Amino acid sequence: MHTWLSSLVTDKNTRAGKYFDLVTQAVIALSLILFTLETVPELASYAPFFELAEAVIIIFFTVEYVLRFAxxxxxxxxxxxxxxxxDLLSILPFFLTLGVVDLRFVRIFRLFRLLRLFKLTRYTHALxxxxxxxxDIKEELILYVVFTLLLIYLSSIGIYYFENQAQPEKFRSVIDSMWWAIATLTTVGYGDIFPIxxxxxxxxxxxxxxxxxxxxVPSALLAAALTRQFRHRNDEQPPSS
Amino acid sequence: MHTWLSSLVTDKNTRAGKYFDLVTQAVIALSLILFTLETVPELASYAPFFELAEAVIIIFFTVEYVLRFAxxxxxxxxxxxxxxxxDLLSILPFFLTLGVVDLRFVRIFRLFRLLRLFKLTRYTHALxxxxxxxxDIKEELILYVVFTLLLIYLSSIGIYYFENQAQPEKFRSVIDSMWWAIATLTTVGYGDIFPIxxxxxxxxxxxxxxxxxxxxVPSALLAAALTRQFRHRNDEQPPSS
Amino acid sequence: MHTWLSSLVTDKNTRAGKYFDLVTQAVIALSLILFTLETVPELASYAPFFELAEAVIIIFFTVEYVLRFAxxxxxxxxxxxxxxxxDLLSILPFFLTLGVVDLRFVRIFRLFRLLRLFKLTRYTHALxxxxxxxxDIKEELILYVVFTLLLIYLSSIGIYYFENQAQPEKFRSVIDSMWWAIATLTTVGYGDIFPIxxxxxxxxxxxxxxxxxxxxVPSALLAAALTRQFRHRNDEQPPSS
Amino acid sequence: MHTWLSSLVTDKNTRAGKYFDLVTQAVIALSLILFTLETVPELASYAPFFELAEAVIIIFFTVEYVLRFAxxxxxxxxxxxxxxxxDLLSILPFFLTLGVVDLRFVRIFRLFRLLRLFKLTRYTHALxxxxxxxxDIKEELILYVVFTLLLIYLSSIGIYYFENQAQPEKFRSVIDSMWWAIATLTTVGYGDIFPIxxxxxxxxxxxxxxxxxxxxVPSALLAAALTRQFRHRNDEQPPSS
Structure with missing residues (x-):
């Protein structure tokens, strides 16, 4: 039985393994869609249906977890x-909150449900x-993150000195100025806070x-590093053209 | 006659073929300009002229379609x-709506008229x-689209938990939060919705x-892939410098 | 005298030629600063001074033009x-408007004064x-400009159909929708117009x-093409490291 | 003693040197956090604590400076x-303002305190x-900065001519228009100023x-130059894959 289970749960090349993966992925997608719809105020009256669906999904994921464990x-x-x-975090919060009355408390645990998403990435080899x-560029990326953080900090202090007196409500402290620095350096520019x-x-x-x-620079570096990976691939295979 | 038609309609190297292409392109451009001007409220009184021009253009495209078919x-x-x-979609909606009274109904079909634009791309070899x-980077692009979609989904759920209580009107549900996630991650930042x-x-x-x-990353990857295509070209020809 | 003039005006290696270039650049910069300050409402009372300075600068540029001509x-x-x-456009508008009464008329001609800026580029070889x-990437750049224009046009029509009824004032026509398309695709996102x-x-x-x-993509392509130019340079010289 | 001091202050390979560096970095980080919290209006009542902490930090940095000097x-x-x-600028402002009454005056000197941050970069070799x-791309970067400045200047003049009459309050002068040019060309687009x-x-x-x-282009150029540096590294070491 062990071999049959293995070929179902972990082997992607057998027919049964393929179907198992497809069904699992579909259930994950379904649970995400249900989770999204649950938050729509207009669908509040369907709450019992959502709860039932959630219970069914939890049973499915629990069976899946047991199979994978076996x-x-x-x-x-x-x-x-x-x-x-x-896998455990995807199902555990449900069992922990069974019988719990305060729903607010549950909400925080439900955040862990997002982690279920990461299961999707298991199925791809291209990663x-x-x-x-x-x-390849780990050190460079860390250096740039540090640089960016320093830049955000320095620009927050700078703008605080220039704008605090003119706009005491918006640039209240260096911490508030950081929100401006982030929105500006990423060029998002919401327009809620800007120098006058x-x-x-x-x-x-x-x-x-x-x-x-x-x-x-980091995204350009990442692209360059990925391009190098392609060159390695192309050295083994003939080019596509 | 078949040979003459072929050289006119499909051969870009003969004189007649060149003129045919130029005229066709000009008519496509004209039809697009007329379509654009039709939507300007100030030009509503010119509606009969626009209808006449549209009819003439449809006749031209119909003749062109018959020639290409022959x-x-x-x-x-x-x-x-x-x-x-x-080619067919460019002209079909017109004939299907002849004699139809409800103009609203027609409007939906007119969306197909946009497809006429794609004809312009027929004339370029640089594609x-x-x-x-x-x-060359198909798999990578798909991977990034999936990543981006996951990132948008996860950030929508995240911001919903943080902002829903403070701004119940703007971050109404996870679906509404997605609009924020898109505007933020693309750095468009309209400023209609942002965390407080x-x-x-x-x-x-x-x-x-x-x-x-x-x-x-995708655009940087595309640029790198295009650069590789250039290198292949340069291996055949001497460099421009 | 011809040789002396040549070495002054066109030769950058002689001492006199270097000083001539430096003085010319300084006068161009000065004229630009004056032009900028002229538009500040608070400095309107200094108008006579600005006019005098402009006259002196025009005399300088006229002499320079005559020298270059000689x-x-x-x-x-x-x-x-x-x-x-x-060079001629930098000075001509001044002479053409001498004695003209209507100052509004002059303003349009003054736009040509901006061209004076391009003289600055004469002095750099790095271009x-x-x-x-x-x-190297001319064809690709043209293709992308065409693509971008098509994309802006198509997205303008698309958003017009979606938003015209909901926001008839903002998305009045396809032409008005184009302003949205430009601000969105370039990620500027002013926030004056967005879908609801x-x-x-x-x-x-x-x-x-x-x-x-x-x-x-175009800017990434340009960077890649510039990188290729660097590699050509490095093949001739040893690398800097 | 000199050798022992050297190994503590400048040598990063000895145990003492490592601890010295770690402690120094922690104190710098602490001083930055305190500096940030000082600006929060809600924490104004903790001013005496902040002043004491600042004094302790200044003593630490002074001792550090003397050790480094020795x-x-x-x-x-x-x-x-x-x-x-x-190092000197990090501590000097404190001593210069001892006994000074007007605190406004002090604030300007405190801006120098930001420089303390740069000490953090001493500890990284990856730079x-x-x-x-x-x-490698110095000339190119300068050329682009000049180009960008020219572009900002020209676009400021252009938009001034188009928008000054329609929005005399927002596009008051060419200088005010520059603010628009910067926010637009960097795609920040706050939405405080835009053409109508x-x-x-x-x-x-x-x-x-x-x-x-x-x-x-500059950031793409920088990424390409960094990639070249990686290639040099990889020529010496075998690739990571």
């Missing part, structure tokens, strides 16, 4: 693996190239001139 | 080819390099720090 | 060269690499998912 | 080195690659079509 060679390794933890590319003094505008000008170059 | 080696292959379908470049709680702002901060890198 | 080997070639035309890089219907928001979502990739 | 081979070289100046990459005339919108359209390509 199929695993090393039980211990499965429980403490990344996906083992994700390896991305993983190697990120590995000449000094603040000049400061923003130089900040953007210097800052934008740095903030957008 | 010139085609395999009639069946032309009708079911991409451009055969586009091949783009097509090969997209082919400390938690929501902190969440946005980490989302942008992680998310922006991913969202802008 | 130094030129082929007078005809200089007059019709790019910089010959720029050649950029020029070769642009040459579910259909319009979904349309924007897919537009951004597809569109952003295309719109940001 | 450990330095050439005292003169340390004082006039980049970090020597930063060298970035430094070489920037060196047809001419101004058309001008913005062409500006973005041409301008965006240029403004985002």
């Amino acid at each position: 199929a695993a060679g090393s039980k211990r390794a499965y429980i403490f693996s990344f996906y083992g933890i994700i 390896n190239r991305l993983k190697r590319a990120v590995d 003094t000449a000094g603040g505008k000049l400061f923003t000008f130089f900040l953007l001139l210097i800052g934008l170059g740095f903030v957008s | 010139a085609a080696g395999s009639k069946r292959a032309y009708i079911f080819s991409f451009y055969g379908i586009i 091949n390099r783009l097509k090969r470049a997209v082919d 709680t400390a938690g929501g702002k902190l969440f946005t901060f980490f989302l942008l720090l992680i998310g922006l890198g991913f969202v802008s | 130094a030129a080997g082929s007078k005809r070639a200089y007059i019709f060269s790019f910089y010959g035309i720029i 050649n690499r950029l020029k070769r890089a642009v040459d 219907t579910a259909g319009g928001k979904l349309f924007t979502f897919f537009l951004l998912l597809i569109g952003l990739g295309f719109v940001s | 450990a330095a081979g050439s005292k003169r070289a340390y004082i006039f080195s980049f970090y020597g100046i930063i 060298n690659r970035l430094k070489r990459a920037v060196d 005339t047809a001419g101004g919108k058309l001008f913005t359209f062409f500006l973005l079509l041409i301008g965006l390509g240029f403004v985002s």
Whole structure:
């Protein structure tokens, strides 16, 4: 039975394994859609239906967890693996809150339900190239995150000195100014907070001139690293053209 | 006659073929300009003129369709080819709505008229390099689209938990929160919806720090793939410098 | 005298030529600063001073033009060269409007004064690499401009159908919708115009998912082409590290 | 003693040197957090605590400065080195303002305190690659900064002519228009200032079509230069895959 279970749960090449994966993915997608619809105020009257559907899904995921546990060679390794933890977190909150009265309390646990999403990534092999590319530029990425954080901090202090007196409500403290720094350096620019003094505008000008170059480098680096991964692939295979 | 037609309609190297292409392109451009002007409220009084012009253009496109049909080696292959379908859709809605009274009904069909635009792309050969470049990174692009969708979904749920209580009108449900996630992760930031709680702002901060890198990778990947196509070209020809 | 003039006006390696260039650049910068300050309402009382300064600058540029004309080997070639035309346009509007009463009329001519700026580029040699890089990807850039225009046009029509009924004042016609399309696809997102219907928001979502990739490709392509120019340079010289 | 001091202050490989660095970094981080919290209006009552903490930190940094000075081979070289100046500026403002009454005056000096941050960068070696990459494209970066400044200037004049009459309050002068140009070309788009005339919108359209390509090139160039630095590294080591 062990072999049959293994081929169902972990082997993607057998027919049964394929169907098992397809069904699991469909149920995950369904649970996400239901979770989304639950938050729509207009559908509040369907709450009993949502609760029933949730219970059915939890049963499915529990059976799946038990099967995966049974199929695993090393039980211990499965429980403490990344996906083992994700699988457990997907179902555990439901059992922990059974009989609990205060629903507010439950809500916080439900946030863990999002983790169920990560199961989707189990099914893709194309991630390896991305993983190697990120590995390749790990130090550079960390350096840029540090740089970006420093830049956000420095620009928050700078804009605070320029704008605090003119807009004491919006630029209340350096912490409030950070919200401006983030929205500006990422060029999101919601428009809820922006400099109005000449000094603040000049400061923003130089900040953007210097800052934008740095903030957008990580994605360009990642693309370059991925391109290198492609070149390695192409050295093995003939090019597509 | 078949040979003469072929050289007119499909051969771009003969003089007649060139003029035919130029005239067709001009009529397509004209029909698009007229379509645009029709929507301007100030020009509502010119409606009869627009209708007449539309009728003339439809006659031109119908003649063109008949010519292309006659010139085609395999009639069946032309009708079911991409451009055969586009050509037909460009003229069909007009004939289907002749004599129909309710104009609202017509409007929906007119959306197909946009497809006429794609005819313009028939005339360019430079697309091949783009097509090969997209082919080269197809898997990566799909992976990123999936990632982006997951990121949008997860950030919608996250911001919903943080902002729903503070702004129940703007972050009404996870679906409404998605509109915020899209406007934020693409850095469009219209400013119609943004977090106001400390938690929501902190969440946005980490989302942008992680998310922006991913969202802008596809275009960098496409540029890198196009650059590879250039290198292949340059291996055959000497460089321009 | 001809040789002395040539070494002053066109030769950048002689001492006199260097000083001539420095003084010319300083006067151009000064004229730009004055032009900017002229538009500040608070400085309206200094108008006579600005007029005097403008007259002095025009005399300087006229003398410079005469010198360049005298130094030129082929007078005809200089007059019709790019910089010959720029030089003339920098001073001509002033003489054409002498004695003219209506100042509004003059304003339009003054727009030509901006062209004086382009003289600054004469002094840099580093542009050649950029020029070769642009040459290298000319076809691709044109293709992307065409694509971007098509995308803006199609998205304008699409959003018009979705939003016209809900916001007849903002999305009045396809032309007005184009302003939205530009602000959205470039991710500027001023916030003066944005979709409010579910259909319009979904349309924007897919537009951004597809569109952003295309719109940001040209700059990535340009960077890649410039990188190739660097590699050519590095093949001749040893690397800097 | 000199050798022991050197190994503590400048050598990162000894145990004592490592602890010294860790403690110094922690104190810098602490001083930054305190500085940030000081600006929060709600914490105004904790002012005496902040002042005490600041005094303790200044003592720590002063001792550190004296140790570094004592450990330095050439005292003169340390004082006039980049970090020597930063170290001094981190503590000097405090001593200069001791006994000064007007606190407003002090605030300006406190801006120098931000420089303390740069000490953090002393501890990272990964910057060298970035430094070489920037060196590699120095001329190009300067050229682009000049280009960007020209573009901002020209677009400010252009939009001023189009929008000044329609929005005299927002586009008051060319200088005010520059704020618009910066927010638009960086795609931040706060929404506080945008064109409303047809001419101004058309001008913005062409500006973005041409301008965006240029403004985002520097970061792509930097990424390409960093990639070259990686290739040099990989030529020495075997690739990670």
